[in-house]
Amino acid sequence: MAQAKAGRREVGRLEWIVGAIGALIVVATLGVLIHEALTYHEGAPALVVRVLDVTPTDGGFVVRFRTENKGPSTAAEVVVSATLKDGDRVAEHAETTLDYIARKSSREAGVILRRDPASGTLELAATSYRKP
Amino acid sequence: MTSRSAAGGRDVESGFLVSLGRAAGGAIVFALPVLMTMEMWSLGASMDRTRLALLLVGIVPLLVGLSHYIGFEETETWVDDLRDAFVAIAVGFVTSAAVLSLFGLIGPHLSFDEVLGAIVIQTVPASFGAVIAQGQLGQSDAADDRRNKQAGYGGSLLFVASGAVFLSFNIAPTEEIDFISASMTPWHAIALVIVSAAAMHAIVYSVGFEGQSAMRPEDYPFRSVFLRNSLPGYAIALLVSAAMLWIFGRLDDLGASAALRLVIVLGFPAAIGAAFARLIVGGQS
Numbered sequence: 001m002a003q004a005k006a007g008r009r010e011v012g013r014l015e016w017i018v019g020a021i022g023a024l025i026v027v028a029t030l031g032v033l034i035h036e037a038l039t040y041h042e043g044a045p046a047l048v049v050r051v052l053d054v055t056p057t058d059g060g061f062v063v064r065f066r067t068e069n070k071g072p073s074t075a076a077e078v079v080v081s082a083t084l085k086d087g088d089r090v091a092e093h094a095e096t097t098l099d100y101i102a103r104k105s106s107r108e109a110g111v112i113l114r115r116d117p118a119s120g121t122l123e124l125a126a127t128s129y130r131k132p
Numbered sequence: 133m134t135s136r137s138a139a140g141g142r143d144v145e146s147g148f149l150v151s152l153g154r155a156a157g158g159a160i161v162f163a164l165p166v167l168m169t170m171e172m173w174s175l176g177a178s179m180d181r182t183r184l185a186l187l188l189v190g191i192v193p194l195l196v197g198l199s200h201y202i203g204f205e206e207t208e209t210w211v212d213d214l215r216d217a218f219v220a221i222a223v224g225f226v227t228s229a230a231v232l233s234l235f236g237l238i239g240p241h242l243s244f245d246e247v248l249g250a251i252v253i254q255t256v257p258a259s260f261g262a263v264i265a266q267g268q269l270g271q272s273d274a275a276d277d278r279r280n281k282q283a284g285y286g287g288s289l290l291f292v293a294s295g296a297v298f299l300s301f302n303i304a305p306t307e308e309i310d311f312i313s314a315s316m317t318p319w320h321a322i323a324l325v326i327v328s329a330a331a332m333h334a335i336v337y338s339v340g341f342e343g344q345s346a347m348r349p350e351d352y353p354f355r356s357v358f359l360r361n362s363l364p365g366y367a368i369a370l371l372v373s374a375a376m377l378w379i380f381g382r383l384d385d386l387g388a389s390a391a392l393r394l395v396i397v398l399g400f401p402a403a404i405g406a407a408f409a410r411l412i413v414g415g416q417s
Contacts, residue, residue: 012144015219018152022218025225029252030185036245037181074178102177105243132178
């Protein structure tokens, strides 16, 4: 291994560079975290559900959707319920639970309906969550 | 003349690359249990930002201390130790980011918050692993060996704290400690305190004597070792476990007695980790 003959070891330029990168990572991360800590304010998660697409399959109509959390706090066990209405009558109901949606993040999921969602009006909304 | 020093420079650089590789290996070995634990991925996003920042700041002195005593490279001055600590953080950060993306756990589909948080959490055990890799996997050099012998009281308490952090870090975010502390009666808690302290003493006693430390049976009787090493060691383990629980937000909604019980439950692995610190962290014997 690289070692100077008398005691003190030679330190290559690369080692200083990697050390500096480490210091930079720490400083930059701290900067971001402190910025987030200062701008953070407690608030309710804002969960918005958006349908991505509907795919007819042998197992039913797969409705893929994306749930976005636009709020400042993280939500766990987010229940998204899908209701297919035929006029005033509820034709079909499905529910799914998303483990976890961090603040300013989104998760994709799906529900599977037996009827074509185009046959009525499909309502998708987050109905409950838990603080992680 | 110039060509000879250039060749020497290349040797220095290639030697450093080898130790970087070894550090990355150590980082993966130590971070793998945390990398593959579900709680740890989401924690980074939901954790209080100030506490996450404190965690990152808190590991720097521990890494500097570890680097001073066992080293990732032979170190002489505190500038060397500081540089080594930051090298370890760089290695830990990059290794964690690489493995997390390999698992598909981080990527452009997640917010920046979530990605950064996940990487920072993983960086803690990974950078420990990077420093320790030299102590465990590599050949330690004469200078570090000598200093390891001379670690002294302060140094041994530092090892103890590092060992406690290392073992309790993986366990602190899990649901299981809640279940354990909920199923324990106060008598169980008392028994656990006694067993933790006793186990710590047994390990410190046997490992201390086997190893190269200054403790010798004739120099220090049972009572002295217990008072000077085991009890302060257990106290440090409890403090570390309280700090870990607080950083991960586990104490936030708990009453005083439930919180204390949780600290005691986590204090058990912390004490074991602390006691084995000379094996896990400073194992040169």
